[in-house]
Structures are given as C-alpha cells and as structure tokens.
Amino acid sequence: MFDREPHPANPAPPAPSFPWPGGARCVLFPGFDVDAESVWIGMDQRNVDRLVTMSYGGYEARVGVPKILKLLARHEVKATFFITGWTIMAHPAMCEAILAHGHEVAHHGYLHLRPEPGQEDVMVEEVDRGFDAMMRVLGVKPKGYRAPSGESSTGLLQLLTDRGIQYSSSWRDDIRPYRHVLPNGPGPIEIPVNYSFDDWNFGMTHRSGSRALFGREEVLSIWRDEFDQMREWGGVTTMIMHPQVTGRPMRYRILDEFLTYVRRYDDVWLATGQEIAAHYERCERDCQAAE
Template sequence: MQTLVPRPANLAPLAPEFPWPDSKKTVLFTGFDVDAESVWIGMDRKNTDRLVTMSYGGYEARVGVPKLLEVLSRHEVKATFFVTGWTVEAHPAMCEAILADGHEIGHHGYLHLRPEPGNMDVMIEEVDRGLEALKRVLGVTPRGYRAPGGESYTELLELLVSRGIQYSSSWRDDIRPYRHVLPGGAGPIEIPVNFSFDDWNFGMTHRTGSRALFGREDVLNIWKDEFDQTREWGGVTTMVMHPQVSGRPMRIRILDQFLTYVRAYDDVWIATGAEIAEHFATHEAAGQKTCDVE
C-alpha cells in the first residue's frame, strides 16, 4: 500500500500582496472556454456520430461566440478565450473573429482531454497539437493555459513551462495570483478560478447528464455576491464561461447584466489573463530585486 504523506497539495507560498494598476481595488478576469464539439468528443469518441449531441458544441460558432462578442464590445471588455486545437481547426472563422476583436487567445488542449496523472504521453500530444494548431491557423503563441476539466498535476506544469506557457488558470485554491513551485524551480503563474463562475454548473443539461437549470436571478445573485466579497478582499474574480452555455438567449443576459453591475464601480481593473500575469511578474521581479539589494 502506498504511504500517504500528509502535506498540502500545493507547495506554493501564500499569494503575495501587491497593488493593482491605477489604484484599482480588485480585478475581473473574464475567461471563456471555447470547446465547441471537442468537449463532447473528449467525453466519448462515439459522440462524433451522435450529431444532436455534437450540436450542443456547434452552437458556439453558429450563435454563441458572435453574440458574446457583441456583449463584450458593448461593455468595452477584453476577455481571454481558451480554445482547443480541435476547435481552431474546425471553426477557424469563429476564432479569427475573436482575435480580430482584440481578445486574448489561450491554450485549452487539443481534444479537451482531461489531464490525468501517469498519462504524460497523451498530455504531451494534447499540449503540442494544441500549440501547433493555434500557431498554424491563427498565428498565435499563447501565453496562458486552462486545463480541460480543470485538472492539473506537477508533470503537466513542468511541461507547460518547457513549452513557454507563462500562466495557468485552472486551480481553485486562492483569490489572488501566485507562482507555482516545482521540483526543478519556479513554475507558471496561477490565476485561480472561482468555481461559482463556472456557468456549466448552472446552465448545461443534456440527455446523458440531465439536471435542473438555474434561473437568471439565481445565477446573477451568486455572481454579484461572489464579486462583492472578492472586491472587498482585493482579489481576482476569475470567470469560467462556455459559449455553448452563456451564449444561449437567456444566459447571455446574465453576463450582460453582470458586466453592467461591475461597470458601476470605478475601482475594478478588467483585464485579460496575460495582463494579470504580466502585472504579477513585474511586481515579483521588483520584489526579488529589492531582496537582492538588501
């Protein structure tokens, strides 16, 4: 039997305190996971022939992403879209529209396969094929990565660093960014996720995983309450939205109204993942320089 050592799963030190730009009090990180049909293929390869099941994901290119881009433009919000390599290849026009509107493109695997420890051959292919597709189709070298299924492990973080990924947005253990600590040294910056902002929990139901849908006021109140307290704590509100969920007619109103609510405050920095990571790295470097001088 394997000996279990009681120690924290995350060995990174506590998230450092540093000011946000322009004396802002808090940050909103508007992030989308653009899975399209790949999320359904990743669940079960047989879904490639289940065309109604696939149509859940196909909604993104046909309706979801174009409508979301309209909302973001109206609120003057630049977001980060974590896109799978399969999606880039299957829906290049949709992805080009995201890029044309000035949003950040992040890495989200290739076929939306959930990272599993001990399966590194699969993950190397997932990461490398995703990188290759983003570069070939969009000319993009992503700075950020969000794990499909929200899972991660040490070897995967090491792989991301070796491929030039600067930040991750997958973990759930803080409200401020921090730097991962790996056996060989520094890992990527982590911009933690707030699970309450994962719209899949509230708005996705289907034949093989039916569950009750949450109404607009239910979700909007959760989002407002989470944002309000995160703002008081000076943290980052990290959203995990999916165009095949939040791009639906009623649900797009939730995002629209939430952004209106956030915009009423003048102390919120609305930033992409790359901007947050760059800000973190700048203060990290300044702190290290100060320590060196001392």
C-alpha cells in the first residue's frame, strides 16, 4: 500500500541561513553529469546495439569533455563531475583528465538506472558498483552523489549515509543547502538543484524523445534571470550540465557567455559540491558548539 496521508514528503526543516565564505552573496555550483553511453543503456538496454543512438553519449569522450575542460580552465572555474561507474570503466582516460584538471569527481550510479523504491537490491548494486569503479580506475572515494534521472528515496539516502556519502545534489525543494533527516538520524547534506539549469531540457532531442531545441538567447535569458534572482536571495545556483549537450558548439558558447556574465560580480563564490558541503559542516559545528 502507498502512504497517501497528507504530510510533507521531506521531513527536513528549511535550510539554515549560514553565511557564505569571504562575505560572498551567493554561490554558483557548476555540476556536470558525465553519463556517456550509459544514459542510453539505462533508458533501454537494447540501445547497446543501436550504435547511432549510442554515439550521442560517445561524443563526450571524443569532443565534449575535452572542450569543456579547456573552457573551465580559461575561466579559472573548478567544477564537480558526477560520473557513472560504467563511464569510468569505458572511458578511463577522459575521467583521468577531469581529475588532472583539478575537478571533483562524484558518484552518479553505475549504469544510470533511476533509483526506484522497492528495488533495494538494484540500488545497492548501482551504488556499490559505482564506488568500485571509482576506486579501481581513479583511486577516488567520492564524497558527493547525484541520482541518475534525479530521483531519490529514504532508502537510498540511508544507503548513501551508510556508505559515507557527505552530500547529495538531486532534490529540488530549496535554494540553500540543508541536511536530510532520516528515521535513524541525520542523513547527507543536500545541495538542491535548480531545474532551469538542466541543459538536457533545452538542448537534447533524439528519435525516441523528440522535442524542440531552445536557442542561445532563450537559454541565456533563463540562466541570467535565474542567477540574478538567486544572487538577490543569497542562494546556491546548482547547474546540471551534460557534456553530450553543453559540449556541442552552440551550447558550449552559452556556457562560455554565462560564466563570463557571472564573473562580472565579485561577490559570487564559485565552488565544488565538496567545498559547499565542507563549509556547511563547519557552520553546523559552530552552531552546535554555541548552543
């Protein structure tokens, strides 16, 4: 039976108003979901033999990620790359390059399967195989996690807590970080996502998911307006970008111009997920010590 009683889906209180480091007014969290071909397999495992479909994801290692790494270096921006375990196994050189450029590598499942309540065995396998791939190939034990297809559950949050994940970046219900509350105690820190910054919505169309593409000025207008208001509110602008989308020529230009726009302000903290979570924990400890 499903629990349809009226109560908030998220028991965590609203996010605390911790100050940002160095007197910053707001935060930009550049995050990339590096799915490569795994996103297409996760959608439909028959796609493994549909090589043109798979080539959407193959673009990441061949062109998308190298171009984005150069762009981030030019803007002196460090980002978080949420990478599936399958992608790490299939494209180790691409993932090693991300690390070599000083970016954070975080967990994004193994085969990009959407976490489903009631399928605990699948969730455990997805999480554990992702950890194993990261450690064996990159020597990394990630601190952050973003759920494939952006879905989560109490069971998944508990699993992540048990595995030592410090923060999640999947939920859509706040503008500042907060800590999840689980039945057995505190859960991971959540760095909420701004869905307007998911480039897949604006720049991905394919034969089984045909949709209109948004032009450069349309996307830039959305991103600037969202960022401007978030800066006024003092929140965190969390981006969900995919190298197989933003690594395409015109989409690359959108990111380039947006980062140039953000860099006009000297009161914006550009941070990785791990930096944001570490700052949250310091503020949390200070508040607890003061009580």
